[in-house]
Structure formats: C-alpha cells, structure tokens
Amino acid sequence: MAHLQPDQTGELSGIRPRRNNRRLELMRAAAHCFVAQGYAATTMREIAAAAGMQPGSIYYHFSSKLDLLTAVHEEGLRRITAATGAALDRVGGDAPPWERLEAAACAHMSALLEGDVFFTAVMRDLPDEDTPSRERVTALRDDYERIFSRLLADLGLPRDVDARTLRLMLMGAMNWAHGWYRKDGDTPDAIARKFIRYLRQSLSD
C-alpha cells in the first residue's frame, strides 16, 4: 500500500525514476527500430545493437520479442493519452468545443510526428498476433479514442452527421500523416489546425 502501484517503467509516475533504467532505454531502442522497419522486419540483434547491449541481455528484461512490442505499445498509448489529456487541461474545460478538439488534434499530431518514438510505434503496426497481452493494448487504445469520441459529442453536430465516421476520418487523416510528414513543411500543429478547419465550417451547424 505504501508505494501505490509500482509503475512498470518508472518514468511516467515519477516514482523510482532510476530503477530499471536500462529497461526503458531498451524499449526506446526497440521503438526506434519498429518505427523504422516495422516489427516483423526488426531483429533482436538490431534492437540490442541500438541499445548498446548484447542480444542475450534483452531477455533479462523481456521474455520475448512480442513482450517487448507489447511494452512499447502500452507505453506509447499511456503517453499519448496523458499528453492529449494535458493539452485539454491546458485549454480549459469550458473552452469552445471546436477549440478543445483542435487542442487534442495538435497534441496528437505533435506526439505522432515529433514527439517520442513510443507514440509513433503504436501507429506503425499494431500487434495482430492473438496474444493475451493484446487485450490490454486494445483497452488502452479504446481509452484513448474515447477522448476524441467525447470531444466530437460535445460539438453538437447536425443530426445527419455520423460522429463515429467523422472521428475515424479525422484519426485516419492524422495517423496517415506520419507517412508523408517532412520536417521542412508544415509543423504538426499547423497540419492539425488545417485538418480541423477543413471540417469545421461545414459541420459547426
């Protein structure tokens, strides 16, 4: 009871930030590889090299490659949920609904395109192998998407607008951007604001 729930990474919660230090480095190295080449194409040797350790050493921290992928996804989803929530807190609960949606979209795009690799890894390839751990990841995904569901519900959309399809449309547009985003073009925020603007006028009544 004294320690609450010891966080798996020791980073988000701020509790015990130094313990299991290499575990998080390992996850970050893996996330980089997964983003660059995809999960299946990434080898444990590559991950080990990226983390500056020997392949065998990975298995002290993770029981399998799939276990490592799961950890990366959980971390990524936890972070993106926290980042978007923080952005919403910053803009305030009584800000206009479209402004709140824009804030969330900006947070999502910044995280996906310029933030930590954990976010990006989540969107690159979801673990399609049927594993017990997949349920947890799916649950976290659902939690995150619910943020956007609520924001859309608050817009007071016209009755002939299907909020679910609209949400999937927006999320698809955002997530696909990691395939074409270039650092010398629009910033993630600018892209997000354009997306919202292109939807806004037609639907705000």
Next chain:
Amino acid sequence: MAHLQPDQTGELSGIRPRRNNRRLELMRAAAHCFVAQGYAATTMREIAAAAGMQPGSIYYHFSSKLDLLTAVHEEGLRRITAATGAALDRVGGDAPPWERLEAAACAHMSALLEGDVFFTAVMRDLPDEDTPSRERVTALRDDYERIFSRLLADLGLPRDVDARTLRLMLMGAMNWAHGWYRKDGDTPDAIARKFIRYLRQSLSD
C-alpha cells in the same frame, strides 16, 4: 511491333490472358498473405502453400521475395488507377467537380475495402528497402495521386485552403479505413460519400 507491349500479367490488357496463368495466381496468393500479415511476416512457404505449389516453384516466376512484392504493388497500382479512371469516365467529364471527386473516392474505397487484394496490398506496407524497382512503384503511386490532385484543383477552392494538405487528409482518411472497416457496417461507397460530404460544405465557398 505486332504484339505491342506484351503485358506482364496478361490480364489488364486483355492480350494473351492465358499465358503465365499461374504467375498471376501466385501474385494474388502473395497479395493475400501480405495483406493479412504484412510483407516481412510473410514467408515464401506460406505464399507457396496459398498458391498450391511448392516453395521452390515460386522462383521460376520471381527471382526473389522482393521481386514478388514489387510485382504485386505494380499490379495493384495499375488496377486502382484504371478503376478510378473508369469511374471518372462513367460520371462524365463535365459533371460537377465535387461529384467527380466523390466518384473517385467511391472507386478508391470500393477497391481498397472490397475489391481485389492487389489494391489493398499496396496500402498495407510500401517497400521501404531501397531497390531499383522502388522507383517504378513510386512513379505509379505519383501517377495515381495526381488524379486526386487534379480533381481537387478543379474544385475552385477558397484561396486559404491548401489543396495538398486537403488531398493528404482525404487520402489518409480513406486509406486508414482498411483498419476499421467491417462488412456489416457502412458500405465503402457510403463511407466515401460521408467523407466527401464532411469536407464539402465548408470548402465549396
């Protein structure tokens, strides 16, 4: 000269539809595997089994796994370009621009979600390995995307709308749909029409 350009698949052009018959079956089997699991996770043995042949037999038709992927992508891009072009012909060159865009979006979504697997394989994972063949695939991709660029240019958008970002937004929304589409929900056409509608009013000036 008599045969014009002998088509690589013998299917699209209508010339010599029976020759190299198994080659196309093989490509289709491979496309199925690539869509289901991704390129890297797919093995030559699986492809062979799906095509009803022995692993070694593949190499009579294709020199490598990457060669097979390239062929699948080229075929998919050739087909989606043809299908979208045909849909535009059907709706007519002097139809209203938004109607033409809708027709193209419907063709794209139908192809991606319910059409031949070749289309879908193209969107699942692009060949990121640097290979000479990648240039050809990229060129075909560019050709296809140019169709949408032209359609958007014809809309006569307000000056403060960035046509490129709008195109990428729409393409992202569409391509991401293959991750959430269910046969018991909206049809591909219905989804495409919603997407277009949610963009239309705000932007038609």
Next chain:
DNA sequence: GTCTATACTTGGATAGAC
C-alpha cells in the same frame, strides 16, 4: 513449369560464467 531435396543464412531464445 513444377517437384524434391537441400544448401546456406539468419533469427529467436537459452545456459551459464562473471
């Protein structure tokens, strides 16, 4: 054109020293 058989390489994972 397809098969069988197999060469050769790479990958995930383990064992045990330190």
Next chain:
DNA sequence: GTCTATCCAAGTATAGAC
C-alpha cells in the same frame, strides 16, 4: 544485469530430376 557462446527452428534461395 550483462556477456559469451550456442542451440535450434525457420527463412530464402538453388540444383537438378521429371
């Protein structure tokens, strides 16, 4: 907690018969 060494399975690709 990390390393070295290694096992074993699985992968791509080839050779040659039919």
